[in-house]
Amino acid sequence: MDHENVAASLAELGNSHRLSVFRFLVKAGHEGASVGDIQRELGIPASTLSHHLARMAKVGLIRQEKHSRTIICIPEYEHLEQLIGFLREECCAGVAG
Amino acid sequence: MDHENVAASLAELGNSHRLSVFRFLVKAGHEGASVGDIQRELGIPASTLSHHLARMAKVGLIRQEKHSRTIICIPEYEHLEQLIGFLREECCAGVAG
DNA sequence: TATAAAATTCGATAATTCTAGAATTATAGT
DNA sequence: ACTATAATTCTAGAATTATCGAATTTTATA
Numbered sequence: 122m123d124h125e126n127v128a129a130s131l132a133e134l135g136n137s138h139r140l141s142v143f144r145f146l147v148k149a150g151h152e153g154a155s156v157g158d159i160q161r162e163l164g165i166p167a168s169t170l171s172h173h174l175a176r177m178a179k180v181g182l183i184r185q186e187k188h189s190r191t192i193i194c195i196p197e198y199e200h201l202e203q204l205i206g207f208l209r210e211e212c213c214a215g216v217a218g
Numbered sequence: 219m220d221h222e223n224v225a226a227s228l229a230e231l232g233n234s235h236r237l238s239v240f241r242f243l244v245k246a247g248h249e250g251a252s253v254g255d256i257q258r259e260l261g262i263p264a265s266t267l268s269h270h271l272a273r274m275a276k277v278g279l280i281r282q283e284k285h286s287r288t289i290i291c292i293p294e295y296e297h298l299e300q301l302i303g304f305l306r307e308e309c310c311a312g313v314a315g
Numbered sequence: 316t317a318t319a320a321a322a323t324t325c326g327a328t329a330a331t332t333c334t335a336g337a338a339t340t341a342t343a344g345t
Numbered sequence: 346a347c348t349a350t351a352a353t354t355c356t357a358g359a360a361t362t363a364t365c366g367a368a369t370t371t372t373a374t375a
Contacts, residue, residue, distance in 0.1 A: 133232070135225055135228035135232040136332090138333090140221065140225045156351070157351060168337090172334080189351090190352075268324085269323095269362095
């Protein structure tokens with residue numbers, strides 16, 4: 122994960138609504154949750170939520186699987202791990218050096 | 219560190235310039251670096267840099283110490299640790315549960 | 316006290332992001 | 346075919362953010 126990718130991903134998590142969505146999805150686990158589930162849980166208008174989900178998917182924070190009419194959103198744990206890995210390296214570089 | 223604080227901090231790191239600044243400061247270590255040093259290193263116009271630094275300081279990612287004419291910027295390692303801690307909890311919640 | 320240096324603030328513009336209602340698309344069931 | 350459901354796309358206004366030159370503030374030094 123390079124610099125620009127990290128910045129883009131952090132920017133996506135750096136929005137209150139999107140952070141809420143991501144937290145909800147992580148709680149939901151590997152099976153994820155449908156857009157409708159998220160909408161009912163967080164009370165975000167559908168078009169607004171759709172906008173946020175599209176952004177999150179674009180940078181790889183979540184993936185979306187379509188099952189007939191329903192779209193399931195699943196958090197990309199690996200992506201977050203890499204993000205945390207990057208931050209940890211940044212964080213410890215000064216302490217170690 | 220609560221939800222809104224986390225979102226605000228991630229949003230600040232989610233900008234390419236500010237992420238570069240933070241990475242540079244972490245490399246610089248606990249003594250930090252002056253605004254001028256950052257400016258020369260990253261080549262960001264002074265007024266733009268000042269704007270970004272003010273934002274980073276506001277959310278607690280860095281602190282600024284004034285020594286006569288020079289302002290030293292120091293990364294708040296503890297703040298980043300807390301940020302990482304929050305993300306790690308989010309990340310592992312689904313895997314563990 | 317004039318000059319230079321370090322950094323911020325001001326001011327103005329461009330660009331992006333957020334928000335959400337209305338319309339649309341896709342699919343399932345009757 | 347008709348109706349309902351799930352979700353997106355369209356559209357447009359509001360708000361925020363990014364950018365940076367010019368002016369200003371603060372402090373050191375000749």
